[in-house]
Amino acid sequence: MSDGRLLYLNENSRKFAGFNKQSSPFIIIGIPMDITSSYRPGSRFAPNSIRDAAQYIEFYSIRTGIDMGDVGFNDVGDIILHPSSVEENLSRISGVINYFHESKKIVISIGGEHTISAGIIKGLQKEGLCVISFDAHLDLRDEYMGYKYDHACVMRRISEYGVKILEIGSRAISREELEYARRNGIAFFTPQQVRLLGVKEVARKIINSTQECKSLYISIDMDGLDPAYAPGVATPEPEGLDPTTLLDIINLIVDKRVVGFDIVEISPPYDISGITSVLGAKIIMETSASIYKAKLL
Numbered sequence: 014m015s016d017g018r019l020l021y022l023n024e025n026s027r028k029f030a031g032f033n034k035q036s037s038p039f040i041i042i043g044i045p046m047d048i049t050s051s052y053r054p055g056s057r058f059a060p061n062s063i064r065d066a067a068q069y070i071e072f073y074s075i076r077t078g079i080d081m082g083d084v085g086f087n088d089v090g091d092i093i094l095h096p097s098s099v100e101e102n103l104s105r106i107s108g109v110i111n112y113f114h115e116s117k118k119i120v121i122s123i124g125g126e127h128t129i130s131a132g133i134i135k136g137l138q139k140e141g142l143c144v145i146s147f148d149a150h151l152d153l154r155d156e157y158m159g160y161k162y163d164h165a166c167v168m169r170r171i172s173e174y175g176v177k178i179l180e181i182g183s184r185a186i187s188r189e190e191l192e193y194a195r196r197n198g199i200a201f202f203t204p205q206q207v208r209l210l211g212v213k214e215v216a217r218k219i220i221n222s223t224q225e226c227k228s229l230y231i232s233i234d235m236d237g238l239d240p241a242y243a244p245g246v247a248t249p250e251p252e253g254l255d256p257t258t259l260l261d262i263i264n265l266i267v268d269k270r271v272v273g274f275d276i277v278e279i280s281p282p283y284d285i286s287g288i289t290s291v292l293g294a295k296i297i298m299e300t301s302a303s304i305y306k307a308k309l310l
């Protein structure tokens with residue numbers, strides 16, 4: 014890899030719906046880090062759970078007219094993680110992501126807890142990068158239970174890297190986070206606002222406020238969705254988005270600047286029916302189709 018360090022990557026025998034297409038513009042990487050989950054751990058099992066669920070969905074995207082079965086994915090396996098050091102893991106994550114980003118691939122990361130996004134953003138090392146995050150929580154705390162690198166603080170760390178952040182689906186917010194968001198110009202949309210404004214108007218506002226961004230990254234915390242649709246998450250929060258709203262917004266806001274996305278916080282042990290992993294697989298398929306179409310145009 015570029016900096017001469019060991020590439021911490023373990024090829025996995027399980028692939029996303031069996032895809033192993035080297036020529037695909039989409040790289041899939043599992044990042045099963047599950048160290049700071051405060052309520053319902055288990056996200057370390059999500060990459061393989063989503064890979065398995067993907068076997069049973071269709072890969073023609075009716076929303077975009079793109080057949081992702083033809084485009085395919087290159088599932089390169091999982092990042093090898095340290096069992097307890099979050100800082101060491103973020104450094105490994107940033108190294109692996111940087112390696113694939115430098116080879117001009119769109120990197121899809123499957124978590125793991127939301128903390129991994131901090132390592133991913135470091136690895137992208139882009140001037141003018143903006144992050145659009147779907148999440149019930151703002152994740153803007155300075156620290157949580159004494160830890161700075163925690164899933165409740167991830168957007169705060171990313172914001173401190175100088176990255177512009179926009180949040181959608183926000184509804185579990187502390188006063189500290191609200192004040193930080195206001196002081197630092199971090200805009201967010203609650204599910205109630207999305208419902209009142211409508212998908213097109215929300216997308217228009219997002220497009221307007223990301224005009225100056227040179228590249229875009231999308232982070233999808235599955236708890237941004239309503240627990241009725243995504244019950245198997247680490248910290249469920251009522252009154253969330255529905256899947257069609259999430260996918261329609263993504264389809265409207267993506268363009269050529271998108272460099273990657275992640276899907277985090279699914280906890281398979283709490284996903285008794287398996288529907289959260291199926292939805293995770295579907296979101297990966299549809300989001301990739303939207304990005305592929307936007308890059309073609």
Ligand SMILES: [Mn+2]
Nearest residue numbers: 149150234236
């Ligand atoms: Mn969250």
